[in-house]
Amino acid sequence: xxxxxxxTKRAILAAARERFAADGYDRATVRAIAAAAGIDPSMVMRxxxxxxxxxxxxxxxxxxxxxxxxxxxxxxGAALAAHFFRRWEHDDGQLRILLRxxxxxxxxxxxIRAILADQVAPRIADLGPGAADPGTRxxxxxSQLLGVALCRYVLRLPPLDTxxxxxxxxxxxxxxxxxxxx
Amino acid sequence: xxxxxxxTKRAILAAARERFAADGYDRATVRAIAAAAGIDPSMVMRxxxxxxxxxxxxxxxxxxxxxxxxxxxxxxGAALAAHFFRRWEHDDGQLRILLRxxxxxxxxxxxIRAILADQVAPRIADLGPGAADPGTRxxxxxSQLLGVALCRYVLRLPPLDTxxxxxxxxxxxxxxxxxxxx
DNA sequence: CGCGGAAGTCAACGCTTGATGGCCTACGCT
DNA sequence: AGCGTAGGCCATCAAGCGTTGACTTCCGCG
Numbered sequence: 001x002x003x004x005x006x007x008t009k010r011a012i013l014a015a016a017r018e019r020f021a022a023d024g025y026d027r028a029t030v031r032a033i034a035a036a037a038g039i040d041p042s043m044v045m046r047x048x049x050x051x052x053x054x055x056x057x058x059x060x061x062x063x064x065x066x067x068x069x070x071x072x073x074x075x076x077g078a079a080l081a082a083h084f085f086r087r088w089e090h091d092d093g094q095l096r097i098l099l100r101x102x103x104x105x106x107x108x109x110x111x112i113r114a115i116l117a118d119q120v121a122p123r124i125a126d127l128g129p130g131a132a133d134p135g136t137r138x139x140x141x142x143s144q145l146l147g148v149a150l151c152r153y154v155l156r157l158p159p160l161d162t163x164x165x166x167x168x169x170x171x172x173x174x175x176x177x178x179x180x181x182x
Numbered sequence: 183x184x185x186x187x188x189x190t191k192r193a194i195l196a197a198a199r200e201r202f203a204a205d206g207y208d209r210a211t212v213r214a215i216a217a218a219a220g221i222d223p224s225m226v227m228r229x230x231x232x233x234x235x236x237x238x239x240x241x242x243x244x245x246x247x248x249x250x251x252x253x254x255x256x257x258x259g260a261a262l263a264a265h266f267f268r269r270w271e272h273d274d275g276q277l278r279i280l281l282r283x284x285x286x287x288x289x290x291x292x293x294i295r296a297i298l299a300d301q302v303a304p305r306i307a308d309l310g311p312g313a314a315d316p317g318t319r320x321x322x323x324x325s326q327l328l329g330v331a332l333c334r335y336v337l338r339l340p341p342l343d344t345x346x347x348x349x350x351x352x353x354x355x356x357x358x359x360x361x362x363x364x
Numbered sequence: 365c366g367c368g369g370a371a372g373t374c375a376a377c378g379c380t381t382g383a384t385g386g387c388c389t390a391c392g393c394t
Numbered sequence: 395a396g397c398g399t400a401g402g403c404c405a406t407c408a409a410g411c412g413t414t415g416a417c418t419t420c421c422g423c424g
Contacts, residue, residue: 002390002401024286026208030382040403045383102337103285104206109337116339139333139342140353146337147329151321155284155291155328157298160321171322175357184371184420212412222373227413 009047011037014092016058021093025055025101059101059108061094063087063115065123068180076127077177078169084145085165088153096153099146116142124180131182140179144172191229193219196274198240203275207237207283241283241290243276245269245297247305250362258309259359260351266327267347270335278335281328298324306362313364322361326354 003011015036019028030051034041048054064087071079088095102108116138124141125134148168151157160168185193197218201210212233216223230236246269253261270277284290298320306323307316330350333339342350 005401008401027286029380031380039401041382042384042404043402046402051382100285103282103332104209112337113339136341136345139339142339143330143333143342143354144326144357145329146332147327148325150285150328150332151325155294157295157321157324159318160325163318171361172325174360175326178356179353187371190371211410213410221371223412224374224414225372228372233412 005047008037008039008043012039012044012047012054013058016054017093017097020055020058021096021100024103025105030054055101059094059097059111061091063119065119067126068123069126073127073181074177075173076180077175078173080141080180081145081169081172081176082165084149085169088149089165095149099149099154127181130180131178137179137182141176144175144179148172187229190219190221190225194221194226194229194236195240198236199275199279202237202240203278203282206285207287212236237283241276241279241293243273245301247301249308250305251308255309255363256359257355258362259357260355262323262362263327263351263354263358264347266331267351270331271347277331281331281336309363312362313360319361323358326357326361330354 012033016028016033019033019036022028023032030044031041033054034044037044044051044054048057066079066083068076068080098108098112102112117135120141121134121138124130124137130137148160152160152163152168194215198210198215201215201218204210205214212226213223215236216226219226226233226236230239248261248265250258250262280290280294284294299317302323303316303320306312306319312319330342334342334345334350
C-alpha cells in the first residue's frame with residue numbers, strides 16, 4: 001500500500017508512542033515499531049534519522065499546568081490532581097513514556113526535572129508563600145503525583161490500578177493541598 | 183589472582199547489585215558486571231547459571247516492616263517513613279534495583295505487588311479499621327513512599343535529592359498518617 | 365613429588381540490535 | 395504514453411549481547 005509521507009510519519013509516531021509507553025526505550029525496537037506501523041525499519045530511519053530522535057519526537061509534550069489561582073484556594077490540591085489525571089489519560093501516552101524511560105535515561109530524567117522547575121514550580125509560586133519555597137513544594141507534589149502514577153499505571157498495583165480517578169483525587173487531594181499551601 | 187569460590191561469588195553479587203541499581207536490568211551487562219568483579223564473564227554463568235538467576239539473587243531481600251502497634255498511634259506515619267528510609271540506605275541497593283527494574287520487568291513489578299500485599303498490608307490491618315480496607319491504605323502509602331524514592335533516588339530532583347531524611351519524613355509523615363489511620 | 369580438582373581464561377557461537385545504501389515500483393504530471 | 399520522483403523494500407553491516415565448552419594454571423593433599 002502507498003501512503004503520503006505525512007501519513008506514514010504519523011503512523012510511525014503513533015506506533016512508537018505505543019511501543020515506548022509499553023516497553024520502555026531499550027525494548028521498544030525500531031523493528032517492532034516499524035512492524036506495528038506496517039512498514040520497513042529503514043523507513044523509520046529515513047523519516048526520523050535515528051531511534052533517539054524518534055524517541056525525542058514521540059515523547060515531546062506540554063504538561064500545561066493551569067493557573068491555580070483560578071481555583072478556590074481550599075481545593076487547589078484536588079484541582080491539580082484532577083488536571084494531572086485528565087492530562088495523563090488524554091495524551092497519546094507521552095507521560096507514560098516519560099515515566100517509564102526516565103528511570104534508565106538520564107536525559108529523560110533531566111527533562112522531568114526541567115518540566116517541574118519551569119512549568120510546575122512557577123504555578124506554585126503564584127499561590128504565594130507557603131510552608132517552604134516553591135521548589136520544595138513542587139518536589140513534594142511531584143513525589144505524590146508521580147508515585148501514584150507509578151503505582152497505578154506502571155506497577156498496576158491493585159486496588160489503585162482500577163480505582164476511579166475521582167476516588168484517587170479524593171485520596172491524594174488533601175496531601176497535595178498541604179504541600180501546596182501548607 | 184586466585185580466590186575462594188565464596189569470595190568470588192560475593193564479589194560478583196556486589197558488582198551485580200551496583201550495576202543493576204545504576205543501569206537497570208538490560209543495560210547492566212554480564213560483561214560489565216564481570217569486569218567490575220575482576221573476572222571473566224563465563225565465571226558469572228558458572229556461579230549463577232544465567233543473568234536472570236543472578237538478578238533474582240541480587241534483588242532478593244526482605245522489607246521487614248516493623249510492628250506499627252508498638253509506635254505511638256499519632257506517629258505511625260512518621261515511623262513507617264523513617265523505617266523505609268533506614269531500610270533503603272542500609273541495604274546493598276536491593277530496593278533501588280527493584281524500583282529501577284520494576285518499570286520494565288513485569289516479574290519484578292509482581293514482586294513489589296507481593297511485598298505490598300504480604301508484608302505491608304497485614305501490618306496496616308493490625309492498626310485496626312480505618313478510612314478504607316488495608317489493601318487500599320497500603321496502596322496509598324506505597325504511592326507516597328515509592329514516589330518520594332523515585333524522585334529522590336532515581337530522578338534526583340532537587341531539592342528532594344539532597345534533603346535530610348528527617349526533613350523528608352516530616353513532609354510525608356502526615357500524609358502517610360492520614361492514609362494509615364484515616 | 366605428582367596428581368586431581370578447583371579457579372580462571374579464551375575463543376567462539378548464534379542472535380538481535382540500530383543503521384546504511386542500492387534497488388524497485390507505482391503514482392502524477394506533462 | 396512516458397518519465398521523474400517520492401514511497402517503500404531488501405540485503406547487509408558492524409557491534410554488542412548472553413551463553414557455551416574446551417583449555418590452562420595453580421593449590422593442596424597423599
